[in-house]
Amino acid sequence: MKRGLVVCGFAVLMIAxxxxxxxxxxxxxxxLPNPLAVGEYxxxxxxxxxxxxxxxxxxxxxLIGYFLSILFGVPLGLLTARFKFAEDTLGVLAxxxxxxxxxxxxxxxxxxxxxxxxxxxxxxxxxxxxSILIATDNGVRTVPPIYARAASTMGSKxxxxxxxxxxxxxxxxxxxxxxxxxxFAWRSLMAAEIYVTILTGFGLGHLLHYGRELNAMxxxxxxxxxxxxxxLLADKILFSPxxxxxxxxxxxxxx
Amino acid sequence: MTIEQELANVTPEKLTVEHVSKWFRTRRATVHALDDxxxxxxxxxxxxxVGPSGCGKSTLLNIIAxxxxxxxxxxxxxxxxxxxxxxxxxxxxxxxxLFPWLDVLDNVMFGLKLKPQLKNQERREVAEFYLKLVGLxxxxxxxxxxxxxxMKQRVALxxxxxxxxxxLLMDEPFAALDAMTREQLYGDIQQIWAKRRKTIIFVTHNxxxxxxxxxxxxxxSPNPGRIQExxxxxxxxxxxxxxxxxxxxxxxxxxxxxxxxxxxxxEVAE
Numbered sequence: 411m412k413r414g415l416v417v418c419g420f421a422v423l424m425i426a427x428x429x430x431x432x433x434x435x436x437x438x439x440x441x442l443p444n445p446l447a448v449g450e451y452x453x454x455x456x457x458x459x460x461x462x463x464x465x466x467x468x469x470x471x472x473l474i475g476y477f478l479s480i481l482f483g484v485p486l487g488l489l490t491a492r493f494k495f496a497e498d499t500l501g502v503l504a505x506x507x508x509x510x511x512x513x514x515x516x517x518x519x520x521x522x523x524x525x526x527x528x529x530x531x532x533x534x535x536x537x538x539x540x541s542i543l544i545a546t547d548n549g550v551r552t553v554p555p556i557y558a559r560a561a562s563t564m565g566s567k568x569x570x571x572x573x574x575x576x577x578x579x580x581x582x583x584x585x586x587x588x589x590x591x592x593x594f595a596w597r598s599l600m601a602a603e604i605y606v607t608i609l610t611g612f613g614l615g616h617l618l619h620y621g622r623e624l625n626a627m628x629x630x631x632x633x634x635x636x637x638x639x640x641x642l643l644a645d646k647i648l649f650s651p652x653x654x655x656x657x658x659x660x661x662x663x664x665x
Numbered sequence: 666m667t668i669e670q671e672l673a674n675v676t677p678e679k680l681t682v683e684h685v686s687k688w689f690r691t692r693r694a695t696v697h698a699l700d701d702x703x704x705x706x707x708x709x710x711x712x713x714x715v716g717p718s719g720c721g722k723s724t725l726l727n728i729i730a731x732x733x734x735x736x737x738x739x740x741x742x743x744x745x746x747x748x749x750x751x752x753x754x755x756x757x758x759x760x761x762x763l764f765p766w767l768d769v770l771d772n773v774m775f776g777l778k779l780k781p782q783l784k785n786q787e788r789r790e791v792a793e794f795y796l797k798l799v800g801l802x803x804x805x806x807x808x809x810x811x812x813x814x815x816m817k818q819r820v821a822l823x824x825x826x827x828x829x830x831x832x833l834l835m836d837e838p839f840a841a842l843d844a845m846t847r848e849q850l851y852g853d854i855q856q857i858w859a860k861r862r863k864t865i866i867f868v869t870h871n872x873x874x875x876x877x878x879x880x881x882x883x884x885x886s887p888n889p890g891r892i893q894e895x896x897x898x899x900x901x902x903x904x905x906x907x908x909x910x911x912x913x914x915x916x917x918x919x920x921x922x923x924x925x926x927x928x929x930x931x932e933v934a935e
Contacts, residue, residue, distance in 0.1 A: 565750075574775075578764070658808065
């Protein structure tokens with residue numbers, strides 16, 4: 411309750427200082443619209459449905475791409491951690507591709523898939539898959555070998571050991587890898603949407619892009635605020651419960 | 666058949682170690698961990714393996730558990746060669762090796778879940794029975810990190826006992842605990858051993874601990890790991906680690922130990 415008040419109070423303070431800066435008329439209102447103008451844009455965009463529509467399109471792309479990345483990234487990470495051969499092939503590939511900024515995938519995706527949803531998904535997956543894979547691999551390697559030994563004396567073997575011991579034991583790493591992967595996916599999708607017009611759906615990145623084209627600073631700032639809000643919400647809804655659970659179980663919480 | 670054979674009431678051999686040797690090859694050197702070790706343990710016997718670090722006692726325990734394989738010789742459990750780990754021989758490690766992602770009850774239930782013939786409700790009841798046996802029934806839903814070192818080892822003991830193994834292999838399970846907690850656990854382990862009639866092999870570098878717990882104390886010496894001598898401790902149970910009779914036994918074993926390994930004395934605690 412108290413922390414909620416602090417967060418709200420801070421937000422009010424930020425908006426108030428923004429308003430004050432606007433009233434000082436240091437910059438032209440074209441470059442820095444006041445909070446009210448941005449609020450009006452947002453209200454109008456919500457009313458005519460563009461904002462809602464764009465958010466839906468963007469989050470759909472993001473969620474599909476992201477969950478595909480997890481679906482492949484975690485098992486592949488287990489694979490590279492388990493088998494030397496996978497480590498020397500797939501592991502090295504992942505390490506290499508992870509260093510490639512995901513914006514660099516956009517030209518290739520466009521040539522391969524054209525201006526389609528496929529291109530968007532491809533960029534999102536390439537952005538997050540490798541970091542999830544590497545985090546999983548890393549997590550598995552830090553699992554104390556005694557866990558698997560103890561499990562084996564209780565009759566646990568191969569697959570059972572992996573699912574019931576190695577995987578949960580590396581969960582703290584996997585969750586932080588998933589969080590990082592989420593960040594990468596979000597970034598690559600925004601880059602892709604700003605960079606290319608996709609005929610099948612108009613996302614938040616496009617709104618931002620057209621805000622620039624139209625010189626509509628209220629739109630640019632408004633959409634940026636929406637993007638920030640989605641990022642915050644995702645963190646709270648997708649990751650906070652997991653992290654709280656892990657901290658409680660492992661005893662790594664600060665208080 | 667002679668009359669002696671007819672009247673003999675021999676307890677069956679539970680574990681037989683036959684001429685086991687083991688080498689560890691590292692990049693720098695080859696360590697001869699065990700050299701032609703033979704040992705027989707009867708059903709229901711409490712045997713302590715004592716020796717300084719590096720004498721191969723833990724290695725032998727791991728080989729009996731099936732976690733490692735010998736380079737020569739073999740281990741028989743109930744007359745059958747040991748080829749891998751099995752529920753019949755549960756291991757308790759120095760670090761509790763409890764799983765931090767499970768609560769106390771689920772840790773104890775881990776091994777039970779691998780027993781297909783049980784129903785889930787039965788598994789729960791069995792786990793609760795063993796938690797009660799180690800005196801931690803109130804902590805069933807606690808997280809592992811919330812337990813003290815002694816409590817963790819109790820949970821580990823309950824987890825090892827839960828699948829109802831006939832043999833319990835303990836690798837310095839109390840070495841990391843403080844003296845008070847350790848004394849409590851000496852009492853508990855003797856009580857549980859008497860109640861459940863397990864065969865226990867207990868590895869330690871603490872001679873007094875070995876004399877307190879074991880029916881038999883097997884003395885190892887390092888480089889290469891060998892059995893030097895065996896002592897029978899026939900004191901009544903439960904034994905008090907601070908009793909004078911026990912001190913006599915441990916002194917005798919300690920003397921033998923010093924005879925066998927002059928340079929390594931400092932590593933062994935009395």
